[in-house]
Ligand SMILES: Nc1ncnc2c1ncn2[C@@H]1O[C@H](COP(=O)(O)OP(=O)(O)O)[C@@H](O)[C@H]1O
């Protein structure tokens with residue numbers, strides 16, 4: 001299995017953010033995790049990213065025990081992510097943001113960089129070329145020398161996903177990529193995300209609380225409510241599942 | 254990006270001015286020459302501190318401590334271990350850098366106010382240790398390191414020492430500028446802007462924070478060694494917590510996260526604090542006022558005056574275009 005959660009539980013001083021979550025995510029395509037606010041979606045991603053360690057359970061990626069990894073090991077394992085609220089590195093240029101995404105692919109020591117040894121310079125040149133290609137694909141090349149926090153929100157969001165994608169990860173975790181966008185922008189973003197697996201071969205796990213975005217673009221959907229997995233299946237099955245309807249309606253008031 | 258020649262012409266002008274400056278200043282008397290040399294030495298400290306605070310996002314209220322460690326390291330290495338100054342200078346940098354790394358390790362877990370207090374504690378402890386470890390340091394009697402010599406030439410004069418300090422400043426500047434454009438420098442800035450996103454990009458945040466402390470401390474150590482062999486006297490009273498605040502004021506006034514800003518702030522505040530030493534306690538008030546005014550009127554530091562205004566953000570390209578571009 002590509003990414004597997006086995007009986008994953010995590011409590012925050014009494015609050016059960018995740019309760020015995022069992023979930024298998026296959027390789028390829030887009031897998032969505034939905035649920036009302038506070039359902040535990042971000043917490044689940046944070047367990048994969050190793051910002052949180054569940055009190056119980058196992059998480060494996062391609063058979064490898066992820067709970068034994070440190071947060072900064074994940075990039076070289078092929079797992080990248082974007083963040084719900086965090087914009088990219090604001091006081092760095094767009095190009096520098098992309099190069100940060102390539103950090104783990106550049107193998108040179110601080111000393112060799114300062115001394116500008118040939119090996120370090122070659123690695124830097126190669127990274128810049130790669131960053132340039134991806135900026136071009138994302139349509140942000142014209143902004144490459146601008147500071148990230150000067151850019152409009154939509155461009156920042158694309159940059160953040162680009163920063164995560166630039167090193168060609170196997171798994172991309174997106175946490176509410178459409179947050180703060182209007183309906184049209186959301187639809188366009190969805191279309192763009194939909195194209196990514198075919199172009200890059202990446203598997204996307206996308207967290208969303210807005211059902212409408214994920215329905216059209218994901219192959220499978222898992223639903224979390226109060227830390228419990230209440231449904232997994234094709235989007236249409238899940239949308240008509242009584243437990244899911246109940247979870248979403250229960251939150252409306 | 255149309256005229257890349259302009260910054261280069263500016264840099265050349267500044268470099269030329271820096272080379273003739275000591276001869277001009279010397280006409281104003283020895284006090285002015287002293288102030289100039291002190292400005293150059295403190296500019297090294299300001300760059301070191303800006304690397305840590307402005308570029309890596311970690312505050313230090315203890316940089317006077319690293320400066321003093323550099324003084325003692327170089328004085329002791331030359332006086333007691335028989336090192337020539339030219340070997341003692343890099344050795345002091347390595348030694349103080351190693352201490353900086355150790356100070357940085359626990360600091361990695363702290364942030365904001367806690368880091369400020371922890372580094373302040375370090376800054377307060379160093380003079381105490383130097384005072385009480387009299388067997389090595391001669392306590393308040395101090396040490397008397399000699400002026401550096403090369404062949405038969407002595408760097409005993411203000412003008413000669415100026416060029417030595419300027420060379421070190423240029424070297425430290427070059428190393429920082431190169432580092433900041435490299436993978437490691439980007440990692441430092443990424444950790445400053447968002448630690449979670451940096452971690453998720455494969456950056457070992459704790460290591461890079463400690464590394465920033467080490468490099469910053471090493472450069473402060475260089476400045477300390479330069480100071481020691483300039484004034485030819487080292488004592489536990491040389492630098493205090495007040496100087497740590499002065500260094501912080503330099504980078505805030507000059508511009509956080511800016512190398513030219515570090516230089517501007519260092520020169521301005523060295524001159525202000527030196528001119529006002531005769532005013533006793535009022536010196537602090539004057540320095541504080543300069544800092545307050547600068548922060549009020551130029552929140553980005555004095556350097557923000559020199560920066561060209563960047564074009565205002567344009568309307569983003571339609572997302573439809575993006576998905577088409579993504580298909581290539
Ligand atoms: N670091 C934390 N400390 C305490 N409680 C937390 C923490 N992170 C999340 N929680 C709680 O866990 C629950 C799930 O939160 P989260 O995963 O952010 O939800 P979602 O992303 O689905 O909106 C919420 O009740 C939230 O308050």
Ligand SMILES: [Mg+2]
Pocket residue numbers: 041042043084
């Ligand atoms: Mg969330």
